[in-house]
Amino acid sequence: MLLEQTLSQMKERFPDIVLDMTEFAGEQILHVKSQHILTVLTALKADGYNFLADLTAIDNLTLGGYERFAVAYHLLCHKTAERLTVKAYVPEEKASLPSVESLWKTADWQEREVFDLFGIIFEGHPNLIRIMNPDDYEGHPLRKDYPRLGRKERDNFPVIERGIQKKKRPE
Amino acid sequence: MNYDDIKSNVLTTKLESAINWGRKNSLWPMPFGTACCGIEFMAVLASRTDISRFGAEAIRFSPRQSDLLIVAGRISIKMMPVLIRIYEQMPEPKWVISMGACASSGGVFDTYSVIQGIDQFIPVDVYVPGCPPRPEGVVESLMKIQNLIDKEKLSDYALSSSK
Numbered sequence: 001m002l003l004e005q006t007l008s009q010m011k012e013r014f015p016d017i018v019l020d021m022t023e024f025a026g027e028q029i030l031h032v033k034s035q036h037i038l039t040v041l042t043a044l045k046a047d048g049y050n051f052l053a054d055l056t057a058i059d060n061l062t063l064g065g066y067e068r069f070a071v072a073y074h075l076l077c078h079k080t081a082e083r084l085t086v087k088a089y090v091p092e093e094k095a096s097l098p099s100v101e102s103l104w105k106t107a108d109w110q111e112r113e114v115f116d117l118f119g120i121i122f123e124g125h126p127n128l129i130r131i132m133n134p135d136d137y138e139g140h141p142l143r144k145d146y147p148r149l150g151r152k153e154r155d156n157f158p159v160i161e162r163g164i165q166k167k168k169r170p171e
Numbered sequence: 172m173n174y175d176d177i178k179s180n181v182l183t184t185k186l187e188s189a190i191n192w193g194r195k196n197s198l199w200p201m202p203f204g205t206a207c208c209g210i211e212f213m214a215v216l217a218s219r220t221d222i223s224r225f226g227a228e229a230i231r232f233s234p235r236q237s238d239l240l241i242v243a244g245r246i247s248i249k250m251m252p253v254l255i256r257i258y259e260q261m262p263e264p265k266w267v268i269s270m271g272a273c274a275s276s277g278g279v280f281d282t283y284s285v286i287q288g289i290d291q292f293i294p295v296d297v298y299v300p301g302c303p304p305r306p307e308g309v310v311e312s313l314m315k316i317q318n319l320i321d322k323e324k325l326s327d328y329a330l331s332s333s334k
Contacts, residue, residue, distance in 0.1 A: 132249075133248075133249065133284075134248060134249045137248075141283055141284070146283075147283070148281075148282060148283065149281065149282065149283055150282070150283025150284070151283070153248055153283060153284075154248050154283060154284065154285065154286055154287065155291070157251050157252070157255065157286075157291075157292045158255065158292065159291070159292050160255055160258060160259065160292060160293045160294065161294070162294045163263045163265075164263050164264065164327070165263065165264050165265075165323070165327070
């Protein structure tokens with residue numbers, strides 16, 4: 001019930017922000033412009049979607065879409081057990097959108113993960129540093145144009161020789 | 172003391188053999204378990220295969236107290252500097268077992284972030300195939316390490332330390 005109510009009002013409440021509303025496999029998806037994501041999510045949180053179940057990103061390089069990247073927010077209402085997915089579209093040239101860390105603390109690490117793997121900047125994030133890859137890593141490996149075998153980073157380590165056991169091992 | 176007493180109480184051997192005998196029967200492994208091979212390694216320690224039969228049950232999680240490094244699991248590019256540091260912290264002489272397909276060759280993880288075989292960067296003595304290897308395979312590798320230790324020459328050490 002909450003879901004129907006929210007979705008029916010969404011287009012009227014945010015006519016310039018909401019791009020589209022679709023349904024896929026029983027899940028409602030709200031497509032929005034990324035600059036105003038904080039406004040939309042603040043409103044949705046006030047409506048009862050109190051829990052951010054997941055925050056991830058999609059590279060639409062080969063899929064097509066409004067923009068190159070989509071940041072997906074999976075919301076859950078604990079009262080009615082209803083779910084809603086919000087997709088915010090981020091262009092490749094200016095891959096940044098406001099952080100929602102102020103709404104949900106869990107977004108802290110999830111946004112760091114999206115930043116690490118997709119290179120999307122979250123404005124206003126308190127500590128936007130890499131979370132999985134090494135600190136000195138270059139590039140964002142989950143982007144579809146990143147080579148699967150990397151850029152030689154896995155071959156780039158010092159070779160350690162044997163110490164006093166230098167003699168060739170007997171077979 | 173008569174001759175018969177000496178005969179039954181004294182053993183003559185080479186110093187080298189005595190040292191190697193002691194070393195090979197009191198290996199102190201340092202497990203570097205990063206994945207499912209690390210779980211399988213626990214079975215090697217447990218009662219069914221029990222490596223204390225080979226004198227290697229004193230598992231140390233400090234590289235400074237170990238002489239056998241068992242690398243069990245895939246090594247990512249973030250973990251490799253850690254592995255190198257741990258290897259270098261171990262006192263010599265030291266031996267390395269590469270346990271399982273991932274540590275030996277990267278296994279199925281042919282991606283940017285996984286090292287394709289730790290032997291590219293640190294010396295490995297024995298490889299154990301399998302995904303993960305059966306505990307018997309690890310015991311076999313331990314016995315192979317013991318054979319290697321048996322063939323160590325003390326003169327090699329003496330030469331290198333005098334340099």
